[in-house]
Amino acid sequence: MNATVGIPQALLFYKYYPLWETFLKELGVDIVVSNPTTKKIVNSGTSLAENELCLPVKIFFGHLVDLKDRVDAIFVPRVVSVERGTYTCPKFLGLPDLARSLDTQLPKILDPVFNSRLGRKRFYESIFDFGKQFTKSKFRIWRAWMAGVSAQKAYQKKLLAGATPIEAIADEQVSTNNGDLKIGLAGHPYNVHDPYINLNLIKKLKKWGVSVATEEMIPPKILEHEANRLPKRLFWSYEREVVGAAFHWMRNKSVDGIIYILSFACGQDSLIQVLLESEAKKRKSVPLMSLVIDEHSGEAGMITRVEAFIDMLRWRAV
Ligand code: SF4
Structure with missing residues (x-):
């Protein structure tokens, strides 16, 4: 056996x-x-x-x-x-x-x-x-x-091609991803793609008419190239990908806003948060919101913050 x-x-x-x-x-x-x-x-x-x-x-x-x-x-x-x-x-x-x-x-x-x-x-x-x-x-x-x-x-x-890891693993059809706004979800894949951790954020965004971009939809060469724009090379691979994705979206303005999902008590995430916030401030191209999660994160608080962010993006686009 x-x-x-x-x-x-x-x-x-x-x-x-x-x-x-x-x-x-x-x-x-x-x-x-x-x-x-x-x-x-x-x-x-x-x-x-x-x-x-x-x-x-x-x-x-x-x-x-x-x-x-x-x-x-x-x-x-x-x-x-x-x-x-x-x-x-x-x-x-x-x-x-x-x-x-x-x-x-x-x-x-x-x-x-x-x-x-x-x-x-x-x-x-x-x-x-x-x-x-x-x-x-x-x-x-x-x-x-x-x-x-x-x-x-x-x-x-x-x-x-746009499948989420769960869709790709299950060989499911790619869920619809069309909306009047597009948000880039930055963060470690286990934070972005585990619906329990992020309180089902991807599904909620799609329901609210927002399409979603993630780092997996960007070719690795582009992630690498963008991460190399940091004055000092980051020596953590997965964090280089997070930075690469966010920098890419900020530079070519291919999304209307970025939500960075980070874990409380993660040293790398705290550093990346500072790097992304400072790049967003410098470029003033794409608004960035950080969403810190831990085991006590509540759905109501998260929904309020994300809805306010989306309202601001829609107001900005008028
Ligand atoms: S410390 Fe940060 S990078 Fe390491 S496993 Fe936890 S969330 Fe991931």
Whole structure:
């Protein structure tokens, strides 16, 4: 019987699920994805986590709990670096250790290391080391990895064409995205695309007649080029993408406004917030609103603020 491996529907799930799913399936593993985030998942994660942790990591813990009695192992990769010369958030570097330290009985944690800083050879060695748990055949591991890479490319193509990660993963039709206003949603993909975290913001905006742009709809080369306009290179990859998207929208005025969704207790987000606010002030091209979220964020307060922002944008456009 095949091993059953759980993949938490949180954090980097929104970036790499097709890669991870295909790679593991091709290695002969059955996949179980945790349920979409709910209040129960948030509460169970929050009760296990240190208070100072950011909400997305607390929610990730809740997804581990959601999976724990249904699988033989849980996939929690250690994503150190995804391009040379950069790092990811320190929480991603230590995520398997954080999971193992939780005061709850979890199944085995599978923690392949993804670290581009070590160069191609060592990167692939760590893929082979991980794959060896499932097959002795190096060729099969390589073939599984390449199948994952091609699934990931197909996924990114759908995102570029306007699908949300959830739509692209479920192979659903792209939801309508036409409105008299267009708002760019900047932020980490798990904040922008987990409807529970952001109180279903994308759906609400579309209902209010606003179309939505996200960083996934911008080609990576453009994100890179825009992020390079910072006087000092940011060494966190995912934050470079957030900055790249917002700078792109501000420079070519392709949106009417930008909402930056950030997590309370996230050091990177606090820094990016300052950078974006200062660029918005300097350019005076596209209004920017920051929406800070934590486990206590209330829907009524968020709706009032976003509606006021939209009213201001509509008034500005007259
Ligand atoms: S980047 Fe911020 S929000 Fe994301 S995991 Fe790290 S600390 Fe949490």
